[in-house]
Amino acid sequence: MDLKDIEKNYERKSDEEIIRIATTDAYGLRPEVYAIIENELKKRNLDHKIIGGVIAQNKEYTKDELEVYSNNLRNLPCPICGNEYSKLNATISHTVASFIVFSTYSAKLTIACPSCLDYRNNNAMFSTAMLGWWAPSAAIFKTPLYVYRNYKAKKQNSISNANDTLLSFTLAKIGEIEVYKNDREKLKEIIKLVDI
Numbered sequence: 001m002d003l004k005d006i007e008k009n010y011e012r013k014s015d016e017e018i019i020r021i022a023t024t025d026a027y028g029l030r031p032e033v034y035a036i037i038e039n040e041l042k043k044r045n046l047d048h049k050i051i052g053g054v055i056a057q058n059k060e061y062t063k064d065e066l067e068v069y070s071n072n073l074r075n076l077p078c079p080i081c082g083n084e085y086s087k088l089n090a091t092i093s094h095t096v097a098s099f100i101v102f103s104t105y106s107a108k109l110t111i112a113c114p115s116c117l118d119y120r121n122n123n124a125m126f127s128t129a130m131l132g133w134w135a136p137s138a139a140i141f142k143t144p145l146y147v148y149r150n151y152k153a154k155k156q157n158s159i160s161n162a163n164d165t166l167l168s169f170t171l172a173k174i175g176e177i178e179v180y181k182n183d184r185e186k187l188k189e190i191i192k193l194v195d196i
Ligand SMILES: [Zn+2]
Pocket: 078, 079, 080, 081, 082, 083, 112, 113, 114, 115, 116, 117
């Protein structure tokens, strides 16, 4: 598509769609398209800061730089218990549930305070241990593995730095974090329980 067509295409999009692309879906856009988005933001009187989301998604980061970004999320109150005093981190809880003839596997991402993260992993371990065994043979082999994954994830819940799960999440959401870094309500939306 040449630039004129791209420009026309953006003109037809709604404000919400422009904001969504700029904050969450701009990875890999050609730099010439940045100017088109910038122009649309201006024409529509939308917040100029939104262009920062496009730029943020197309940069490379060191681990230290991601840590700095992750602090925007870590300093929020825990979305589960409301605790404002512990820095937040992230975990993935792994669950196997089996129903005689079939099994379901799930991996759920949670961002919360360390005690709520532990609770999530414990719950996943418990339900996997209870339900993972009533299973066709494939699931029986996976049950200990899933219990172990929770055990391993749990060790990262209370470390003082952002753990790798949170850093990956931060990178995935970098456009939104850049644009909304001074807007706590928007940041809270980003970390509400997310399924992956
Ligand atoms: Zn909590």
